[in-house]
Amino acid sequence: MTTFSAIYHVTSNPAEIDARAAALALEQSVEMPATAICSDYVRQHTLGQVAQVAALDAQRFRVVLTLQVATTGAEPGQLMNMLFGNCSLQEDVQLVDVDFPAALLREFPGPRFGIAGIRRLLEVPERALTCTALKPQGLSPSELAALCVTFARAGIDVIKDDHGIADQAYAPFAARVRACQRGLNQVARDTGQRACYAPSLSGGPRQLREQLDIVANEGVGMVLVAPMIMGLPVFHELVREHFQVPVLAHPALSGALRIAPPLFYGKLFRLFGADAVIFPNFGGRFSFSRETCHALVHAARMSWGDCASALPVPAGGMSVERVPEMIEAYGLDTMLLIGGGLLSAGDALARRCQEFVTAVAVASTAHV
Numbered sequence: 001m002t003t004f005s006a007i008y009h010v011t012s013n014p015a016e017i018d019a020r021a022a023a024l025a026l027e028q029s030v031e032m033p034a035t036a037i038c039s040d041y042v043r044q045h046t047l048g049q050v051a052q053v054a055a056l057d058a059q060r061f062r063v064v065l066t067l068q069v070a071t072t073g074a075e076p077g078q079l080m081n082m083l084f085g086n087c088s089l090q091e092d093v094q095l096v097d098v099d100f101p102a103a104l105l106r107e108f109p110g111p112r113f114g115i116a117g118i119r120r121l122l123e124v125p126e127r128a129l130t131c132t133a134l135k136p137q138g139l140s141p142s143e144l145a146a147l148c149v150t151f152a153r154a155g156i157d158v159i160k161d162d163h164g165i166a167d168q169a170y171a172p173f174a175a176r177v178r179a180c181q182r183g184l185n186q187v188a189r190d191t192g193q194r195a196c197y198a199p200s201l202s203g204g205p206r207q208l209r210e211q212l213d214i215v216a217n218e219g220v221g222m223v224l225v226a227p228m229i230m231g232l233p234v235f236h237e238l239v240r241e242h243f244q245v246p247v248l249a250h251p252a253l254s255g256a257l258r259i260a261p262p263l264f265y266g267k268l269f270r271l272f273g274a275d276a277v278i279f280p281n282f283g284g285r286f287s288f289s290r291e292t293c294h295a296l297v298h299a300a301r302m303s304w305g306d307c308a309s310a311l312p313v314p315a316g317g318m319s320v321e322r323v324p325e326m327i328e329a330y331g332l333d334t335m336l337l338i339g340g341g342l343l344s345a346g347d348a349l350a351r352r353c354q355e356f357v358t359a360v361a362v363a364s365t366a367h368v
Contacts (some may be wrong), residue, residue, distance in 0.1 A: 001045060002069040005099035006083050009056065010063045011092040021050045024093065027086045029067060030056035046071055058121035062096075074107035076272050077233040084259060096260040098267065105305035109239060112247040114308030115301070115333050118275060121221060121246060122157050122196060127364035128332045130357055131158040131313060133339035134180070135264045137165045144171060151342075152187040152195035154353030158335065159184070160224045161200035163250045168209070173199065174214050183217045197224035198248050205234070206289070212242055215307040222246045225274075228253040230271055239273030246312065249274035261292055266299025269310070276335060284317025290329070297330050314335050322353065323359040327367050336360060 012020045029048030037043055045068055052064040060361070072079040084095045113118075119125055126290060132151050134144050144165075151159045159180075167173040177199045188194045201211050201223050208230075212267045215223060222245050227235040229252055237248060257264065265279050277300055279284030282293045293314065300310040314326060315337035325338055338356055345352035 002101055002103050003066045004101060004104055006065045006067060006095065007097040007099070008063045008065070009094045009096050010061050010086070011059055012061060014055070014058070016169035017053055017061050017063075017232060020092075021053050021061075022156065024063060024087055025065050026066060028082060029071065031086060033183050053202060057238060069101065069104050075233060076108070076236040077231075077292060079360060080268075081301075084257070088258065091258075092305065094258045094260065095263065097263050102305055105271070105307060108236070108271050108307075109273055110271060110307035111206055111247075111273060111310050112239065112243065112308075113275045116308070118311055120244050123194065123235055124157060128327050128360050129158065129311070129335035130154050130156045130360050131160060131335050131337040131354075132342055133160050133162045134165065135339055136164045137168065138170055141171050141175040141179040144176055145183040148180045148195070149183045149187055150199060150350050151353055152184050152193055153191060154350060154356040155193055156195055156353060158198055158248070160195045160222075160248060162339070163200055163224065163226055163252050165200050166202040175213055176202055177218055177220060178270070179213050179323060181220050185219075196221040198224045199223045201230070207233075208238065209242075212238075212277070220245065222248055224248045226250040226252040227269060227272065227274070236272045243273070244267055246275035247276065248276045250278050251280070261288060262295035262299040265305070266296040266310075270300055270304075271307060273309055276313050278313040278315050280316040281314035281318060283322070284315075286316045294329070297334070301333060309333075311335055315339070317341075320356045320359050323340045323356070324363040324366070327360070327363040332364055332367060
């Protein structure tokens with residue numbers, strides 16, 4: 001039998017924690033009373049076990065469950081179901097970490113490109129990377145393409161759609177991707193500045209296949225995906241069987257979960273195939289702490305079986321002035337994403353973008 005471990009933080013009365021942990025093991029495996037199990041096979045091969053209960057403080061406990069690898073079916077949705085299916089409905093439980101054996105890690109592709117592949121694509125071997133976003137939704141394809149050209153001429157590495165841009169009537173996917181990519185191609189011919197465009201994929205299976213054909217036909221170098229909106233099983237299948245370019249994962253919709261961010265964005269998005277992971281940076285307009293962000297970045301880049309490292313992409317309320325702080329905090333294997341902080345410059349947008357690129361170059365040199 002091959003097992004994996006799921007680690008939770010559980011809020012409980014100390015006198016009740018052992019019973020609570022046992023109930024959690026049942027809920028996350030067989031979802032029925034142990035006394036009702038008649039099959040020896042089920043007891044031996046599917047029933048979850050409590051491996052550890054340790055106090056964190058007077059009312060919180062670290063509970064480790066041992067679950068069977070076979071119960072996951074080697075499929076992302078069922079793996080998430082085993083980790084946090086029914087207990088996600090119980091407010092006293094938070095999923096904080098996992099411990100997967102090599103046999104389970106081999107069932108998932110992880111990033112196809114990872115940090116090294118993205119650096120090769122962008123031809124940037126050492127310094128921190130730069131990224132910005134096309135905003136706001138409501139602009140036409142020609143307006144978005146004009147922004148792309150401005151960003152590319154300034155030397156920004158990756159230009160992604162805002163995650164709210166999909167296939168709306170005012171900027172249909174095909175027309176938008178064609179206009180933006182051709183704008184970048186022209187900049188490359190004129191100046192030698194090569195930027196990578198990452199359009200946002202959205203819709204059902206048929207629409208996604210059509211969009212991937214457009215990405216391939218236009219020579220697009222990267223795509224933006226919100227795995228929780230697309231669905232983790234669909235995301236995983238597309239990475240494994242259809243994506244030919246790096247995937248930039250967006251955290252939209254994932255904040256409703258009680259899953260620790262270092263695990264969810266740093267490990268699980270990476271496990272299911274994200275080459276780069278956007279996350280809310282500390283000190284921005286979201287509530288992640290510095291400690292949470294550092295743990296997330298470590299999880300994304302740490303050695304983990306044969307799974308390639310994912311590129312951390314801090315975002316959300318970033319500014320050019322904070323570039324040295326961010327590179328000091330995260331190191332050079334990072335892509336800094338500033339969107340609104342550049343666009344708010346208005347008529348001075350081109351100069352502000354150049355200041356961003358220069359700040360990253362200078363801070364990267366200083367960090368070395």
